Amino acid sequence: MKKLSFISFIFALQVALVACGTENEPTSTSTPEVTDATTSEETEAPETAEIHIEGLADHYHTGDQVELTASLSENVDYDHWHWYTKVGEQEEWEAAPGQEGQTYSGEATTDGLHIKATLYDNDHEVFAESDPVSIEIDDHHGHDDESKQIYQGYFEDDQVEDRELSDWEGDWQSVYPYLENGTLDEVFEHKARHGDMTAEEYKDYYTVGYETDVERIVIDNGHVSFYTNGEEASGDYEYDGYEILTYEKGNRGVRFIYKLADAAESDDLPQYIQFSDHIIFPSESHHYHLYWGDDRTELLNEVTHWPTYYPSEYDGDDIVRDLLAH
Incomplete structure (x- = not known):
């Protein structure tokens, strides 16, 4: 019994010494509260740039020149453009040969031809893409x-x-x-x-x-x-x-x-x-x-x-x- 009382006394003494040391330490600075402006989860992602195709005519006649321009909604340094086409319900888009600038120039030969413009970033990742437009050919009085x-x-x-x-x-x-x-x-x-x-x-x-x-x-x-x-x-x-x-x-x-x-x-x-x-x-x-x-x-x-x-x-x-x- 005396031995057990001695061990209890030693343990109590250690606890008291630790408590005394803690009282003499400086108070730690609390972590600043993160505001909404710096919380990445709550910050709104910037809107994706939009491409609008300008210059589309109401309709074309066979052989007319088609001149389209891709207009970007915000200023960026990227200038890597590609234009793609597909016919009717065709599933795959095909790169339009030679159409690698901000403008598209071609001849109206296919009624219902779909055209879209795509802008790539420096890593050749798609930065923005336009909605497709369609070429309507109407020769009115026939072409025969x-x-x-x-x-x-x-x-x-x-x-x-x-x-x-x-x-x-x-x-x-x-x-x-x-x-x-x-x-x-x-x-x-x-x-x-x-x-x-x-x-x-x-x-x-x-x-x-x-x-x-x-x-x-x-x-x-x-x-x-x-x-x-x-x-x-x-x-x-x-x-x-x-x-x-x-x-x-x-x-x-x-x-x-x-x-x-x-x-x-x-x-x-x-x-x-x-x-x-x-x-x-x-x-x-x-x-x-x-x-x-x-x-x-x-x-x-x-x-x-x-x-x-x-x-x-x-x-x-x-x-x-x-x-x-x-």
């Missing part, structure tokens, strides 16, 4: 010899068929403002290089043809709205047959005619409208020449003044591209 002949005005009478007003349904804009502001000068210069008049003479010719104060026309389910200086005049029109015209050069054209359903509906509306778009049977129109007035026969004699309309969503570049193709 027969379609070309019809467009030029050479066809047989029995090829002509009646057409519904729905062939011209949509929201349309006059091309005349684009002639006035100089956008179409490129077209006239092109015609001068391949035709028998100067660019100025072509511009004068088309000025007479395009001139109009009806800047917009909307056609919807037989209802036609004319906009002049922002003012609207609307009425319903019904089919009144077609007329085949023969021109001085020997080629021909077809006027598809519609008359105002209610002749007394409005003094602001023409009694007749006549469409000419180089198409001679039912088909969706992509641009047209329009003649309007109150005398059906007299309108058929008008061959120098043909206000021309394109879809309102087209910009100047789209219209120039279309005119150059024809």
Whole structure:
């Protein structure tokens, strides 16, 4: 018992000595609290850069030049670009030969061709990638010899068929403002290089043809709205047959005619409208020449003044591209 008491005394003494030593040590500095700004788990990762492809046209014609530019949403030092393409539902993307810059340049040959741009970092890892864009080729009047002949005005009478007003349904804009502001000068210069008049003479010719104060026309389910200086005049029109015209050069054209359903509906509306778009049977129109007035026969004699309309969503570049193709 005495031995056990002695051991207990020694243990108690050691504990007391340790406690005394601890009281004389300096107090340790507490660890600083980590703020939200320095907590890596809570810090928002920087947004991934985005690539937007610019320059895509609403549509192309076979052989048109496709010019695209990849625009990056933030400034970086990387300049290692690749463009990739695939056709339709093809699974694998293929590197476009020679397309290793920020711009893509090629010829429109495949309808539905998908194109995307990819930017790589210095380790050849993908830094950013664009959403794909698609090339739409629409030759409007066809690309075969027969379609070309019809467009030029050479066809047989029995090829002509009646057409519904729905062939011209949509929201349309006059091309005349684009002639006035100089956008179409490129077209006239092109015609001068391949035709028998100067660019100025072509511009004068088309000025007479395009001139109009009806800047917009909307056609919807037989209802036609004319906009002049922002003012609207609307009425319903019904089919009144077609007329085949023969021109001085020997080629021909077809006027598809519609008359105002209610002749007394409005003094602001023409009694007749006549469409000419180089198409001679039912088909969706992509641009047209329009003649309007109150005398059906007299309108058929008008061959120098043909206000021309394109879809309102087209910009100047789209219209120039279309005119150059024809």
